[in-house]
Amino acid sequence: MRSLRVNLAQFCILAITGVLIAAFGVQFGAGELPCPLCMLQRMGMILAAFGPAWLLLRAMRGPIDARDYAQCYGISVLAAIVGGAVSVRQTLLHIAPSDPGFGEPVMGLHLYTWGIVIFATVCIVSGIQLLMLPKNSERLHIGVRAKCVLFLFAAVITVNTVAVFALEGFHWVIPDDPTSYRLFGDAP
């Protein structure tokens, strides 16, 4: 059961990291710059992954109990609610039948619609994890694989920070429909 908890936490982080890397693929590969609401959804996803990440990081330092689990997955549920609200908002902005939507669809759905699916999944997985809380505190074995997942997640957050700074430049917010990286192509 302990290894299942560790594996599930790793899987959650890896799944969200994979989605963020795919978003990089769309941004840098297809050249579609993210809008402000897309960026808010990325923030929501990173915050949602903070729950299991914090769980693994706490487990590295000692035994963890039900309260730790509840706090970590509580963070994920809150982040999923905030991120899901942003996804729903963006979906509703483009819900009119004649509206082509923002960006190209991926596997039939736009990225913001996938966002709703991802945040709903985070809520469901966090709920399942909360159902499996241990009665007593336990020591989890955090192996090399978990550390690699955490390093990858940290790298994705760092690259996102650099990318958003390049996109925003020295302005307060990202424009509604960005066309260039304002750090390089626009004076402050």
Next chain:
Amino acid sequence: MDTIIFILLCSCFVAMWRGRRKAAGLLLVLTFVAVILLFNHHATDALEISL
């Protein structure tokens, strides 16, 4: 604002990594508040455009 939020996210992760629970918690709350404020800004902005 987006850059600031991502810097907050980075700081929060570093605090978690180093085991600073209070600092990580505080940064997490700050990040949530900043994300909600930014969402509110964009939501009202789009509402004004549509009106």
